[in-house]
Amino acid sequence: MEQLTTIGINHYLTISAILFALGLYAVMTRKNAIVILMGVELILNAANINFLAFSHYNGGMEGVMFSLFVIVLAAAEAAVALAIIINIYKIFKSVDVSSIDSMKE
Secondary structure, three states, rough: HHHOOOOOOHHHHHHHHHHHHHHHHHHHHEEEHHHHHHHHHHHHHHHHHHHHHHHHOOOHHHHHHHHHHHHHHHHHHHHHHHHHHHHHHHHOOOEEEEHHHHOOO
């Protein structure tokens, strides 16, 4: 019965793989820039779960440090991406990435 209540590394890796797959699906199939940004954030959070799981079961602090670095990187990326999306919305009145093709001209 004790084995059913313990959470092992396989559980963390499964959750991380599911988050990564959902994020990849959002990035590859959606046309809305905000949903694509949320998909990228899901992918980064999946990487954080992997770093923390391996760090916990390895006994080192490297995974925690990598996770903190990824969180800071994700915050900066989200701020820059949202600023770009806001400017695109002001110009094109849409956040659909397929409508941004007219920027090339």
